[in-house]
Amino acid sequence: MLETLNQPPAAASPALVEVVKVTKIYPPDVVALKNVSLSAAKGELVFLTGPSGAGKTTLLKLLCRQEIPTKGLIEIDGNDLNNLSDNDIQKLRQRIGVAYQDFKLLPRLSVFQNIAMPMEVQFKSPGEIRSRVTELLEKLGIREKQHKPAGKLSRGEQQRVAIARAAASSPLLLLADEPTGNLDAATTGLVMALFQELNDNGSTIIIATHDESIYQGSNHRKFELKQGELF
Amino acid sequence: MRFALFIFTQTLRNIRHSWGVQLMTLLTVILSVLIFSFFYLIYSNMLQAGEKFGEELRLTVYLQASLSPAQQQEFTEKVAAFGKVDRISFITPEQAFQRLARQLGNDSDVLADLNPAFLPFSAEIYPHKDIRNLTRIKEFAEYLKNLPGAQKVQYGQAWVERFGHFVKLLRFIVIISGTLLILTTMFMVSNTLRLTLFARQDELKVLRYLGATNSYIKGPVLIEGFALGLFGAGLGLAALFFLFQWIRNHFSSAGFLQLFELRFLPMTNSAIILLGSIMLCTLGSLLSIRRLLKK
Numbered sequence: 001m002l003e004t005l006n007q008p009p010a011a012a013s014p015a016l017v018e019v020v021k022v023t024k025i026y027p028p029d030v031v032a033l034k035n036v037s038l039s040a041a042k043g044e045l046v047f048l049t050g051p052s053g054a055g056k057t058t059l060l061k062l063l064c065r066q067e068i069p070t071k072g073l074i075e076i077d078g079n080d081l082n083n084l085s086d087n088d089i090q091k092l093r094q095r096i097g098v099a100y101q102d103f104k105l106l107p108r109l110s111v112f113q114n115i116a117m118p119m120e121v122q123f124k125s126p127g128e129i130r131s132r133v134t135e136l137l138e139k140l141g142i143r144e145k146q147h148k149p150a151g152k153l154s155r156g157e158q159q160r161v162a163i164a165r166a167a168a169s170s171p172l173l174l175l176a177d178e179p180t181g182n183l184d185a186a187t188t189g190l191v192m193a194l195f196q197e198l199n200d201n202g203s204t205i206i207i208a209t210h211d212e213s214i215y216q217g218s219n220h221r222k223f224e225l226k227q228g229e230l231f
Numbered sequence: 232m233r234f235a236l237f238i239f240t241q242t243l244r245n246i247r248h249s250w251g252v253q254l255m256t257l258l259t260v261i262l263s264v265l266i267f268s269f270f271y272l273i274y275s276n277m278l279q280a281g282e283k284f285g286e287e288l289r290l291t292v293y294l295q296a297s298l299s300p301a302q303q304q305e306f307t308e309k310v311a312a313f314g315k316v317d318r319i320s321f322i323t324p325e326q327a328f329q330r331l332a333r334q335l336g337n338d339s340d341v342l343a344d345l346n347p348a349f350l351p352f353s354a355e356i357y358p359h360k361d362i363r364n365l366t367r368i369k370e371f372a373e374y375l376k377n378l379p380g381a382q383k384v385q386y387g388q389a390w391v392e393r394f395g396h397f398v399k400l401l402r403f404i405v406i407i408s409g410t411l412l413i414l415t416t417m418f419m420v421s422n423t424l425r426l427t428l429f430a431r432q433d434e435l436k437v438l439r440y441l442g443a444t445n446s447y448i449k450g451p452v453l454i455e456g457f458a459l460g461l462f463g464a465g466l467g468l469a470a471l472f473f474l475f476q477w478i479r480n481h482f483s484s485a486g487f488l489q490l491f492e493l494r495f496l497p498m499t500n501s502a503i504i505l506l507g508s509i510m511l512c513t514l515g516s517l518l519s520i521r522r523l524l525k526k
């Protein structure tokens with residue numbers, strides 16, 4: 001393990017995520033991010049930590065173009081997000097899986113349908129969708145809930161559905177916002193194992209969390225935000 | 232193919248999601264098509280009947296005295312001077328008498344003591360198509376009345392005139408109901424679909440976060456519009472057909488309807504109504520989604 005804190009693991013592997021001097025101000029004057037620069041290499045797993053209100057969610061929203069930076073540059077896989085057409089943004093979003101802090105599930109659709117959505121959007125075959133969704137349900141221990149409406153699940157179960165949906169299409173980049181906030185230690189283990197597996201298969205993963213237990217002792221890099229600034 | 236399958240299942244999902252409003256819209260489209268095509272059906276039958284009456288239209292000129300063959304020739308030339316005529320036949324009082332007897336049938340004995348001479352000599356004129364419209368016929372009748380020897384001209388004036396007005400009124404109703412059809416289908420469809428899209432706002436938002444392209448979102452809505460147009464017009468025309476059959480079976484003995492043969496809309500006209508309805512509904516769905524995707 002040659003990795004040292006806040007240093008990209010191998011200079012040779014190109015950055016997948018490049019954030020350069022980004023500032024985000026919510027109107028009128030909430031400064032959520034101040035001059036933040038960071039990068040994540042292709043295939044890397046990094047943690048984004050910091051107290052509540054530090055700007056973690058904001059940074060992830062900028063990465064999937066849910067919000068637009070007030071200042072600064074963001075590149076994903078070589079694409080400058082400021083210069084992408086609407087259609088290109090959608091194409092890029094297909095390769096980014098996001099487990100939102102507030103889940104953004106469709107409460108009336110079943111667990112299965114929720115997880116299948118990103119693959120449907122990409123016109124994957126029904127067989128492929130079925131086997132992938134079943135696999136994820138299995139791995140996260142919610143197989144028997146698959147036909148229930150997502151809205152009828154407990155917070156912890158909904159969280160796992162959100163994670164499964166983000167992981168469904170084996171994305172190039174996976175953004176997980178507080179993925180273990182509602183989970184016990186055992187389920188946290190399941191989720192982290194899934195992330196590790198995706199990472200081993202080449203996905204770049206950014207996990208925003210203030211759950212020390214999941215990053216303590218790991219040798220992945222971590223970025224710490226405090227009041228919108230990187231430390 | 233896979234694209235088509237997805238769009239299709241997505242469409243079914245949407246319809247299941249808001250089937251109540253969709254059904255209402257479908258009923259509106261059906262009703263609009265039914266109303267319009269019903270009047271159009273009557274109109275086209277009337278036009279057809281009018282043509283048939285036109286073919287049988289003749290003007291009878293009652294003359295003061297019998298005409299010799301030479302005079303008949305002269306008369307024919309004078310008539311032809313006004314306009315083209317298909318045929319002129321001269322009816323002697325004897326021929327008229329026989330015809331009357333035939334028409335009376337069993338009651339013909341009332342004529343037994345009468346002399347055919349009480350009936351006038353007459354000329355029956357079948358005008359050419361060119362002068363078969365109302366104003367020309369009127370002018371023609373006026374012209375005939377002023378010919379030397381002419382006593383009286385008859386052609387069922389009141390009837391022809393009333394029929395002309397009726398056809399005009401029908402044309403007006405067809406235009407009104409056609410406009411109504413266009414407006415209701417366009418607005419109903421675009422508004423319903425907008426409502427259902429509005430109800431699906433959360434879903435659409437999530438779909439966009441997951442990278443759904445415009446065509447993924449638009450496709451099902453366009454298909455919904457298309458299907459509304461297709462089934463709306465199809466069911467509307469089917470309803471009209473059954474209504475038509477029912478009317479024909481129940482009123483075929485009524486004298487007025489016996490005059491001419493009732494005919495359903497020709498294939499081409501039905502096809503045009505169907506295509507028009509599909510076009511309008513698809514256009515409506517396009518309108519609904521254009522505003523939504525602009526945001």
Ligand SMILES: Nc1ncnc2c1ncn2[C@@H]1O[C@H](COP(=O)(O)OP(=O)(O)OP(=O)(O)O)[C@@H](O)[C@H]1O
Nearest residue numbers: 026030031032051052053054055056057058059101
């Ligand atoms: N849409 C918004 N409009 C205005 N201010 C916002 C908006 N979203 C976030 N903020 C503010 O920006 C700051 C950063 O918020 P953010 O959600 O990024 O924090 P966070 O690190 O994710 O916190 P938590 O750990 O509680 O999720 C906070 O002060 C928050 O109030």
Ligand SMILES: [Mg+2]
Nearest residue numbers: 056057101177
């Ligand atoms: Mg947050």
